[in-house]
Structures are given as structure tokens and as C-alpha cells.
Amino acid sequence: MSPVDLRQGFGMRRLSWTALLVVIGGTSLYLWSWDLERDVTDFIRCRCKLFISADIKVSRIPGAGKGVFAKENISAGTLLWDIKCDAILAEDDWESCWMMPYDDKAKKFLYSLAFSVRKTLASDILLQLLSTAYLSECDVVDGSGKDTKKMQCFVISFDAFNYINHGKEDANVACPSDAMRFQHHVSAAALVAIKNITAGDEILQNYQDYHETDPFLNSIKRKLGLDFEVDLNGGSIPNLLRTRLDDKIK
Numbered sequence: 001m002s003p004v005d006l007r008q009g010f011g012m013r014r015l016s017w018t019a020l021l022v023v024i025g026g027t028s029l030y031l032w033s034w035d036l037e038r039d040v041t042d043f044i045r046c047r048c049k050l051f052i053s054a055d056i057k058v059s060r061i062p063g064a065g066k067g068v069f070a071k072e073n074i075s076a077g078t079l080l081w082d083i084k085c086d087a088i089l090a091e092d093d094w095e096s097c098w099m100m101p102y103d104d105k106a107k108k109f110l111y112s113l114a115f116s117v118r119k120t121l122a123s124d125i126l127l128q129l130l131s132t133a134y135l136s137e138c139d140v141v142d143g144s145g146k147d148t149k150k151m152q153c154f155v156i157s158f159d160a161f162n163y164i165n166h167g168k169e170d171a172n173v174a175c176p177s178d179a180m181r182f183q184h185h186v187s188a189a190a191l192v193a194i195k196n197i198t199a200g201d202e203i204l205q206n207y208q209d210y211h212e213t214d215p216f217l218n219s220i221k222r223k224l225g226l227d228f229e230v231d232l233n234g235g236s237i238p239n240l241l242r243t244r245l246d247d248k249i250k
């Protein structure tokens with residue numbers, strides 16, 4: 001596993017941070033106003049790091065929007081991205097990111113959001129947050145990557161890997177095996193190259209490995225009019241309503 005050099009800054013980063021603060025602040029206010037804050041939102045402060053240089057540009061997949069492209073050759077087995085939710089474990093140069101457990105409380109809250117008649121600015125902001133977050137296994141128990149509970153969390157980060165598109169046979173990254181996690185203290189939500197990747201290749205992950213297969217979440221997203229993945233087996237993903245944060249802050 002050989003981490004390559006740090007990602008250089010991506011455009012819009014400052015705007016993304018401002019938007020993130022607005023989102024977290026707005027969400028807390030909104031939940032507090034519903035007396036739900038303590039019950040529903042455990043936004044866990046984590047640190048994330050991208051270990052490679054990558055470009056965000058138009059994907060070669062028709063209709064897929066933007067994608068992530070490697071700027072260098074990457075060998076199979078290289079750790080590309082990781083997240084740690086224990087401050088002691090992450091170095092200072094890891095960037096702030098968040099996890100929110102996808103548990104019964106979160107499901108109850110999502111349900112109330114989808115079926116509530118109350119529509120406010122704060123609920124709109126929360127929707128933006130949902131549209132950028134993705135589900136992944138998480139290590140919230142001790143933040144060390146050793147958590148074997150296989151919980152799922154929403155990952156909220158604003159780095160280039162938010163733009164990874166879906167691929168099946170051509171997927172070249174995936175979450176690490178349990179053996180790799182335990183041996184190298186890698187998080188369950190980390191991304192590892194599963195093939196040799198050549199500079200200029202688009203980085204693709206099979207979405208079925210980590211999210212969008214949850215019928216409840218998909219029904220909520222459908223109800224909320226959010227972008228969601230369907231028919232991943234068929235290989236085509238309809239471009240429904242696109243509400244991604246970056247589109248809003250152009």
C-alpha cells in the first residue's frame with residue numbers, strides 16, 4: 001500500500017466549506033426546533049484524506065455528468081481515500097468530514113422529513129445534505145477501522161471522490177477487504193484500487209458495493225425528489241432531478 005502525494009486544491013473548495021457550515025448549522029437548528037436533535041443527529045466529526053492526485057472533469061459515460069480521473073498511475077492495492085473518526089488516529093493534514101449513523105432514529109427522521117407537510121428553508125438545506133451524502137459502512141465504535149459491527153453511516157465529505165461514478169466490470173476501486181482493514185488500520189469506508197489504474201483513467205466504483213440498494217432509503221429519496229440510483233444491474237441510471245450542492249453554488 002503506497003500512499004501517493006496529496007491532492008492539490010480543487011476549485012470551489014472555499015465555497016464548499018461555507019456551504020457545509022451553513023448545512024450543518026441549518027440542520028442542527030432545524031432539528032433542535034423539532035426537539036429531535038439529541039435523538040436523531042449524531043453527526044460524528046471525522047477526518048478524511050485523499051491520497052492521490054485526481055481531476056474532476058466530464059465523464060466518458062454518456063449522461064453521467066462529471067467524474068474523477070487519475071492524474072498518475074496507481075497500482076492495485078493502493079489506498080486512495082480513508083476516513084478516521086477518532087481524532088487521535090488522524091494526522092493534522094486530514095480534512096474535516098462527518099458521518100451520521102443510518103440507524104432506526106435516522107430512518108424515523110427521514111420518514112418524517114419525507115412525509116411531513118412542513119417545508120422550510122431548513123428542510124431544504126437538509127435535503128441538500130442528503131443529496132451529497134452517501135451510505136457506507138462505518139467505524140463509529142472506536143474510529144480505528146476495527147469495528148466489526150458493519151453499521152452503515154452517511155458519509156459527508158466535500159472532496160473529489162464525491163464525483164466517483166458507477167461501473168460494474170470496469171470498476172477499479174472498492175472498499176477494503178476485512179483482512180486489509182485489520183492489518184493496516186484502514187476504515188471500512190476507505191477506497192482501495194482493485195486494479196492497476198493508468199493516469200487518465202476514470203475512477204469507477206460499483207455502487208452496489210456500498211449504497212443505493214436499500215429499498216427504504218430509495219423510497220424516501222424518491223418521495224423527496226432526490227437523485228437516486230435504480231436498475232444498477234441494467235447498467236443505466238436515469239438522470240432524475242439533480243440537486244447536488246455543487247450545482248447550486250456555481
Ligand SMILES: C[S@@+](CC[C@H](N)C(=O)[O-])C[C@H]1O[C@@H](n2cnc3c(N)ncnc32)[C@H](O)[C@@H]1O
Nearest residue numbers: 061063064065066162163164165166227237239
Ligand atoms: C455520486 S454522483 C457522481 C458524480 C456525478 N457524475 C456528478 O456529476 O455530480 C452519482 C450520480 O452520477 C450519475 N452516475 C454515476 N454513475 C453513472 C453511470 N454509470 N451512468 C449514468 N449516470 C451515472 C448519476 O446521476 C448518479 O446519481
